[in-house]
Amino acid sequence: MQYQVFVQSHPENKFIASIVGIPNSIVEGRTKEEAIALAKAALETQLASGELVTIEVGKERSQQQIDPWLKHMGIFASDPTFDDFLAEVAAYRQQVSEQEVFE
Incomplete structure (x- = not known):
C-alpha cells in the first residue's frame, strides 16, 4: 500500500x-x-493493531429518497410462509386471467 x-x-x-x-x-x-x-x-x-476500512456515507439515504420502497426490501426474507403466500397470489392471478378470457 x-x-x-x-x-x-x-x-x-x-x-x-x-x-x-x-x-x-x-x-x-x-x-x-x-x-x-x-x-x-x-x-x-x-x-x-488496527486497520483502515472504507465506508460509504449518504448513498443509502439518497437511494431511499429516490425509491422509498427500498426500506421494505427483504422484510419477508426469513418468513417461512412467504413462498406459500406467493404461490397463492400466482394461483389467484391465474384464476382471474382465466375468468377474463371467458367473459
Whole structure:
C-alpha cells in the first residue's frame, strides 16, 4: 500500500513528517529521510493493531429518497410462509386471467 507523507522543514534544524489522513501520525527527525522512515515505522505500528476500512456515507439515504420502497426490501426474507403466500397470489392471478378470457 502507498500512503502520502507530508514533510515539513522546521526552523530548529529538524523535519516534521505526518501521514496524510491518519490522525496522531506526526513524527520528527533530524533529516528529511529520517522523518520519513519514522513516519513509516509509526504507520506500520498503527496498522499492526488496527486497520483502515472504507465506508460509504449518504448513498443509502439518497437511494431511499429516490425509491422509498427500498426500506421494505427483504422484510419477508426469513418468513417461512412467504413462498406459500406467493404461490397463492400466482394461483389467484391465474384464476382471474382465466375468468377474463371467458367473459
